[in-house]
Amino acid sequence: MKHYIGIAGTNSRHSTNRQLLQYIRQHFEDLATVELVELDDLPLFYKTTDRSVPAEATALAAKIEAADGVIIATPEYDHATPAVLSSALAWLSYHIHPFAGKPVLITGASYGALGTSRAQAQLRQILESPELDARIMPSAEFMVGHSLQAFDEQGNLEDSTLTKQLDGLMRDFGIFVDLNAQLTNSLAAAKPEWHETAETEA
Numbered sequence: 001m002k003h004y005i006g007i008a009g010t011n012s013r014h015s016t017n018r019q020l021l022q023y024i025r026q027h028f029e030d031l032a033t034v035e036l037v038e039l040d041d042l043p044l045f046y047k048t049t050d051r052s053v054p055a056e057a058t059a060l061a062a063k064i065e066a067a068d069g070v071i072i073a074t075p076e077y078d079h080a081t082p083a084v085l086s087s088a089l090a091w092l093s094y095h096i097h098p099f100a101g102k103p104v105l106i107t108g109a110s111y112g113a114l115g116t117s118r119a120q121a122q123l124r125q126i127l128e129s130p131e132l133d134a135r136i137m138p139s140a141e142f143m144v145g146h147s148l149q150a151f152d153e154q155g156n157l158e159d160s161t162l163t164k165q166l167d168g169l170m171r172d173f174g175i176f177v178d179l180n181a182q183l184t185n186s187l188a189a190a191k192p193e194w195h196e197t198a199e200t201e202a
């Protein structure tokens, strides 16, 4: 049984992206456990004078490191990822590297028809940056458009085309996680560079 961390890229109380992750957690419990984490405890990112990282960020980093993969559900604000998500990812790349080599599945929900396609593209670019260096599930863009109407009262996704797509995606993500475990060579090559940078800065 795989264990994933689910991150909704929001600090809103009510979120259809959180709803999407809750649906994934419940609907795929035969494939994986999904632990949902919140980002609103993390301070807005700033560079610390001693390169320390807040305890909330190291705690989240430890969960990500221990997990088999991460599922992110991003809203879209002004064609971009929400600031709370970008800020969290900055902490998670600041002298710590929990995403390095970590399989990530990007999803998203938004009220409009285009369902976060621009935010997802931006998130993919951020996660591919050298200090994050995540392994993003290829050829996968799962978008829930008109997300306020997408779930029934029990929290189930109503559109059967979407549920079928998600079913395939979740099964393939498990295979991707297994395949990714073999891709260790480039990762080993990247880590010394981080240490070198840290030493130069000190």
Ligand SMILES: Cc1cc2nc3c(=O)[nH]c(=O)nc-3n(C[C@H](O)[C@H](O)[C@H](O)COP(=O)(O)O)c2cc1C
Pocket: 010, 012, 014, 015, 016, 017, 018, 074, 075, 076, 077, 078, 079, 080, 109, 110, 111, 112, 113, 114, 115, 116, 147
């Ligand atoms: C400031 C602001 C900008 C937004 N920009 C977009 C956008 O560019 N694209 C989009 O699909 N929805 C946009 N929306 C609507 C969001 O999809 C919606 O508010 C919500 O964040 C969806 O995610 P949530 O239910 O998890 O909060 C915007 C909403 C706000 C408040």
